[in-house]
Amino acid sequence: MQFGIFTVGDVTVDPNTGVAPTEAERIKAMVRIALKAEEVGLDVFATGEHHNPPFVPSSPTTMLGHIAALTERIVLSTSTTLITTNDPVKIAEDYAMLQHLADGRVDLMMGRGNTGPVYPWFGQDIRNGIPLAIENYHLLRRLWREDVVDWEGKFRTPLHGFTSTPRPLDGVPPFVWHGSIRSPEIAEQAAYYGDGFFANHIFWPKEHFIRLVSLYRSRFEHYGHGAADQAIVGLGGQLFMRKNSQDAVNEFRPYFDNAPVYGHGPSLEEFTEQTPLTVGSPQEVIEKTLTFRESFGDYQRQLFLLDHAGLPLKTVLEQLDLLGAEVLPVLRKEFDALRPAHVPEAPTHESLRIAGVRA
Known part of the structure; x- marks a missing residue:
């Protein structure tokens, strides 16, 4: 079981001070958070990809390449790589390069993006979101697995005798997760290829995501990749802790109430009841996180959102x-004790290399 954190990279006013960090301060803070994540023993640091204010992580591979040079162990990932508005050729080359720089400590999560205006900025139409995700990812897989590619599709110019460089490290492409908030087509896509499926269930009730994960598991088995309970599942989560539960609630409330995404909506109490958000003591975080297995079955990766809504770096x-x-x-002890022997761990570059994965 892998545990980690993901950042959305928002630049948000601290409601207690009325001051927002500069873009430079926020970017440097994200790097510091990644280093701290490795220091405290987490397995994964993931960054989103956004091209609109108030977010700053527009170039994930630049940031992760910098973090790779400063770390030794932690897996570097994305919580969104926009498969719809990025050129698959550029994704193939950027993440293969990052693989080499990070000695294989790289995977990535494909996402469509749900901000309509971003699509035309990159010459696309959000109404083509699903077809773009399907076509672009099919090309990306070929670019990583075939030394010479001839290809023609609907959304980009053809390729003739094209070789993506550098080639994936050790001939092993980065492991791919497909992230989805609401699209069964993406769960189907992940199952078809035997890739991972990540349910980023931080904003909606769990029942919605249970349906998506169940669909993915059943289709994973249908396509012959293994039993349904062997499918590779990741989950999002969100927390704020203090030793004393009421202290956590009192401190986090102004940040929650003014957060750019869910602020001025449901109350903190309503949101914690209906979603994975936990605000309380470490024991309360442990107890609620353990319930995720009851809802979704055994899974391989748990990522928490910690650094948002204007929370200070300290x-x-x-x-x-x-x-x-x-x-x-x-959590490590409990999840390891509960996981059956036939349920795999999260794939890593080393495990894929040993297994001889290339096709």
């Missing part, structure tokens, strides 16, 4: 200390 680092010292050891 506070986020304190959250990571609590996560690493008081939550992570218990």
